Amino acid sequence: MGELMSRNNYKSICFVAMPYGKKTDFNTGAEIDFDKIYQLAIKPAIEEAGLEPLRGDEELTGGIIHTTMFARLLLSEYVVADLTLSNPNVFYELGIRHAVKPFTTVPIYAKIHPLPFDVGMVRAIGYNLENSTLSKEASLSKEAAENLKSELMKRIQQVINGPQANDSPLFELIPKFPAVELPYEVTHSFRERVNQDKEFQERLDKAKLNLSNRERGMALLKIQQELGDPRKIQTSILLDLMLSFRSVEAWNEMTALCESFPDYLKNHIFVRQQWALSLNRRNKPGDRDKAISLLTGVMKEYGPDPETLGILGRIHKDRYREAKEKRSIMASTALDDSIYAYTEGFESDPRNYYPGINAITLLIEKGDEESLKKAEELAPLVSFAVARCGGASSSNYWDLATVLELNCISSDWFSAVKVLPKMLDKAKESWMLKSTLGNLMMLKQARIRQGHDTEKLQEIINEFEICICDL
Incomplete structure (x- = not known):
């Protein structure tokens, strides 16, 4: 289809809010490699759903990072948020998204402990991590990666193809909660x-x-x-x-x-x-x-x-x-x-x-x-x-x-x-x-x-x- 379709510039963006690199879960002491989770499951799921994945650390815009982050949360057609560590940055980003978009947000989390009470009502996809016998590393097995990819892709496709359904607790619980309509x-x-x-x-x-x-x-x-x-x-x-x-x-x-x-x-x-x-x-x-x-x-x-x-x-x-x-x-x-x-x-x-x-x-x-x-x-x-x-x-x-x-x-x-x-x-x-x-x-x-x-x-x-x- 020529140069136009040789690039992914025009696909809908699926912004991914998640920790970067290796991070330690303070409740369990497990070390989790979030880059691997992104590369093995999240990114391919988004791509197979026909969208363009983008993590905050993949932005090449320069300037003030918060400007870019706010823009992506406000304007991205879809968002995936990994809530595994109760990371304050991710929860802050999820809160912004839930306040401005009634739907098209998909939370996920590693089932190493329950989600915090305040987000316990959200429909999140859980995935399994395996603990290493030699270290404190909690890794995503090949089978778990395939399961997460499959479940995430299905959920995204439901959002794309299905009828509009609220996934924000604010819009679900508060009748006529006003969405932000940017000119x-x-x-x-x-x-x-x-x-x-x-x-x-x-x-x-x-x-x-x-x-x-x-x-x-x-x-x-x-x-x-x-x-x-x-x-x-x-x-x-x-x-x-x-x-x-x-x-x-x-x-x-x-x-x-x-x-x-x-x-x-x-x-x-x-x-x-x-x-x-x-x-x-x-x-x-x-x-x-x-x-x-x-x-x-x-x-x-x-x-x-x-x-x-x-x-x-x-x-x-x-x-x-x-x-x-x-x-x-x-x-x-x-x-x-x-x-x-x-x-x-x-x-x-x-x-x-x-x-x-x-x-x-x-x-x-x-x-x-x-x-x-x-x-x-x-x-x-x-x-x-x-x-x-x-x-x-x-x-x-x-x-x-x-x-x-x-x-x-x-x-x-x-x-x-x-x-x-x-x-x-x-x-x-x-x-x-x-x-x-x-x-x-x-x-x-x-x-x-x-x-x-x-x-x-x-x-x-x-x-x-x-x-x-x-x-």
Whole structure:
């Protein structure tokens, strides 16, 4: 399968928390060679399960060791923890893992004495050690190594292939104990600090150099097929691939990828949001109902937030556009649903301008006196929110697009023309331009109905259409 599959960079990481080298058990006086246990049983079990094993002492990143350790415990898809010596480091690492991940952690221990009471409830795999008659060494026999390897491999495969099941006592005993959901941007930051290989991202970028979105999507799909089973691939790799499909508007491929994710990743808030977005854009029968269900589930668990309600607002906005085109009686309901979602999204965090600017556009589209008054009230709040992000001085596409839309709404054509080229330059993906263009087209139609001149607005729309063709 070529260079991509000749390396193990993309397999899911199974981080191993355990003592290193030879250590003495103070209860029995036995000396245990943990490196041998790792090499003879733990490492081959993980590899045969299709994962990439990694012990803390195998990191080659340099820098502060705790940074790397925290990153691995937070981000590794799977963890094996050897609790044999009641080693404080291992127990500390297990505690961190149990506090942030409800499942995918497998404890093991040598049966030289019972596990401490506080971890006695965890489902751990025990293994046997043989005492030497000539020394105090307690070693792993060939038979015991095979048994441990077999049992550990089975447990890991159950975690990979089976239904999601809590193995953290906190998540098992405390209903609705909150898992730590790291934003995608934070995981990328960690990846930089643990020196993640950039080859995969480079290959994704190369695939996106094709001339059309269709060709780009096909190239990305080939990369996905070469990766193999998504349940055994690193989370960060899968997320990069998902966002690459989004960037080339490969909505069918993006949706199918999300559906193939392991349970722990399907349940991540960021994935559910993006999955809903792709379902809405794909829009096969039942897609939008499923998208709304995904977003409703997110809000039920985490409460309202601008991103979730922004995507929900977009779904209803698309419903409105389609119903309006068909002259359906349901158009007004879809418009109200969209306005409500966007407005609630902005009010959930007024620092986030995205749902606010969409609410304003739709209120102008509705056009009655009450809606126009509400749009007028929201405009300075949204303007302040985007100004906090840099406004026209920002280098972020969405900041600049929002400034442009506000300028068009207020008919400040001098400022609109000034920010337009900078905004177009920051647009790297056609779907971004299409999203903003849709709002400007809606604004134009509303202004025509209200008797306003739209010549300047049409000139800006023309520049968008040219730029979309170039991408």
